[in-house]
Amino acid sequence: MKFWIVLSVVSLAAFVKAEGRGPSHSVTWGARAFRDMHVRREIITEKSKFLRVVTRDFVFTQNPKLARTITQIVITDQVREGLGGYAYLTGGGPQSDFVKIHFKSQRNKGFSFIVDIYAI
Known part of the structure; x- marks a missing residue:
């Protein structure tokens, strides 16, 4: 009986802690290296x-x-819980000097x- 009570309490605590941690649609293209600089931050909202x-x-x-060479985006x-949008790289990106991103x-x-956006 004690085992089931302990198991119930642990399960309930895990459920409460995990609430609010749903899937997100965050994405990363490329990789940063030593000496990279943060060249741009933009907030895109619709x-x-x-x-x-x-x-x-x-x-x-x-x-x-x-122009600097982009290393990472x-x-x-x-927006949490998987209710946000999606980002698609449509042009440029890492190893180029421009970026085109489509948000949906x-x-x-x-x-x-x-x-x-990070560049070297």
């Missing part, structure tokens, strides 16, 4: 529209004379992402 999918494109370009999803929400939802 509000939901009734029964619609909302999208937005983000483009990061540099001055060709001062970190996209952090701010789930139907009837909005999204909020933090975009961090």
Whole structure:
């Protein structure tokens, strides 16, 4: 009997601790190395529209004379529980000097992402 009570308490504690830790749609492209610099941080947000999918494109370009090579792009999803949107790399990215990212929400939802770009 004591075993079942202890097991119930432990299971309940694990369930309560895990609540709020749902899947996110965060993504990372590339890898950082020694001497990389944080070159850009952008917050991309779109509000939901009734029964619609909302999208937005983000483009990061540099001055060709001062261009750095991008090493890593970190996209952090701010909407938890798997209800946020998705990020797709559509152009450029690591080992280039520009980035094009397409953001797309789930139907009837909005999204909020933090975009961090690192370069050498």
